[in-house]
Amino acid sequence: MDSSYAPLLEKIRIPQPSLQKLAVISIFDKFRSAQPSNHGQDAVSRCLRSASPAVVDQSTRELCRLVKDSKLDISTALLELQSALEDSPSPQFTGVFIKAIGLLTRLGFEEKPHSFRFNSSENHPFVKILSCGTEVQGELVKQVIVFMTKCKHLGMEAICDFLGPFLNYCIVKVPSSSSSSAFVRNLMSTMAAFCCSFPLEAVPIIKLLTCRLKYFPSNNAEEVTNVSYIFECLVDAYLVVLRQLVGMGSLVHEAQLCGLALLEAVLLQHRDFVKCSGGVEKILDVTRHTLAVQKELGLNYVTELSSLMLSLFPILVHSELEHEQYSILKLVLFLSRWKNDDEHGIGAFPSQLSEELLFIFPVLALVSSPSRFVKQTATDLLSILGKIASNLMISPKEKRVPDGKHLSIASPGSIVFRFLRNLWFEDQLSLHGLIYVSLFPDCGVYGTEEHFQLNAWASSVKEYYLGIIGKQKSTSIISVRNA
Incomplete structure (x- = not known):
């Protein structure tokens, strides 16, 4: 360890949160002003892996400031946080690391909304978080919604393109279990609920979620019930959005076609719904109700209904x-x-x-x-x-x-x-x-x-x-x- 970092690292061991935070700030100030070195990176890593909540909290904040001020590459900072999250000895640090990763992800996306992508789904920041265990799932869902809210001004199509590989991984590659199924249900239902608050941005989101329905496993009644639940959540959100858009007189035709694509995607899986008692009848009734609402709202019969x-x-x-x-x-x-x-x-x-x-x-x-x-x-x-x-x-x-x-x-x-x-x-x-x-x-x-x-x-x-x-x-x- 570089002797210039050693005294500062000793101070983060002092059992006084205020002094610990000041020591962390000093370490990152030195890292900011010095030439890139292994000693500086090692000091940052030790701060992120500290057993002190005050040190970890301040370290994540300082690391994000380095990225925001263009003093550290986003990919390097993400790797540091992801590694620290994986090595974290205490669940109380989980939320801190996830929020920091979420912030850096937003910074990278805001800088390059159409090119901030990863060569494989396993390298996606949200996938990295998900791979750290079930205790991260609740905060991860929150960060996905925060990401969508903070970045919606950049275009929801670009956001959905960014989130697509993450959703694919959640549905296809995560081993099937009760906890993973509950996480996917929570994630997709929360994203559907998001649409109700932002109807003008809702159509790309509903399309994104609709396209993922075909990837869900449907080997037994439990898995079919899972798909049915998500479908009903999407339809409920869609009808709220449709009524809002018709009231505003905006994107009505796009919303109608989006709803028809949702209904058709589920009808094409009718053989899977046979495995669940009353499954086929349920999707038929939901389909008829959705179309009845479209007609009641004054929408015309379109060729896509064929x-x-x-x-x-x-x-x-x-x-x-x-x-x-x-x-x-x-x-x-x-x-x-x-x-x-x-x-x-x-x-x-x-x-x-x-x-x-x-x-x-x-x-x-x-x-x-x-x-x-x-x-x-x-x-x-x-x-x-x-x-x-x-x-x-x-x-x-x-x-x-x-x-x-x-x-x-x-x-x-x-x-x-x-x-x-x-x-x-x-x-x-x-x-x-x-x-x-x-x-x-x-x-x-x-x-x-x-x-x-x-x-x-x-x-x-x-x-x-x-x-x-x-x-x-x-x-x-x-x-x-x-x-």
Whole structure:
């Protein structure tokens, strides 16, 4: 040890906090004015690893001042603090080190908001903190929120880009345990709550959290419940933000699309929610409530809702439970009516192939359901689908497939719909669709060669639909007469 630092280091051992702090200030003043040396760095490290709370507290403050005054590189200071946190013998120093690391992280981000990044997630300052044990988790969540609050003037997109690797690490690389799950729930719910206080900055945050939902493990009911909790927190925060933005008349369209992306992200994981009792029904009810709020607030039906509707298709096809089928039918019926009623939206019953038509055959199968509620909802939906089918242009002048850029490539429903659309535009008589209708002999629809030439897929579906309705009416009349 350099003899010039030795007397000052002896003073930090004096059992008097005020004198200890003065000794620390003297050590850092000498470090500030002297040329960089190993002796100076060793003195700083010994101060940070002191057993005295007064010495540690003052040392972290002085270290941050060195960085703020450009007397010490941020990366070097972060390494010192991270190392001291890992070696800390007492939990009472944990908060002190975490706050100092949080401050230095903000200083680095404020200096270079678009380039202050790390070559791997393990080197991220917040990841370094998290790796020090469960006792750091509470203060770490606070520092994340402080970081977002203090740096929001630099743009929330840049903040979310900085926090992305940290969230990925928390979800994917941290070993799964009750404490880690609780930390992630606390972190994401707190970030969601942050959105309610700053609605104008909320959309990038909700997008950030939405994109992380697919990374959550869903191997058992407990893990699915964890995802469901986070999803509900995000939806609750989103609805608060949406109402605020609509009231301000700002970023309304962006907020609507953000909400639709959130709903679709969860619907695409519907198979995981089967592992949790009532899980599928819960996400369907939350989805319907969210869309109902959008409609009540005066938002228009947008093309991105088509992708959301297609996400419901595989859920309906795979579902064998009446309460789930009923929830899906209600949701599809709600979307169809919204699309039909919205004068400013896509328009009622377009002449091009519509995604609602994908539901015709699953809905046809549910018309004969023993459940009165499922049967009635299926009948109401089938009435709308029948009108859409009958209004299709059988032989359009331009045989062109719409680009469908708004459809999600990852959605099974969108893949099926793209296939159906390609078949439709490949042959406007659509024999591919008609052959399925011909398999239902109860209504007298048969696929003869003459029938192929004279009738189109849409009109045949309408004929089959009217046949079902006629049979239901006849059954009702017979029942009344027998009574």
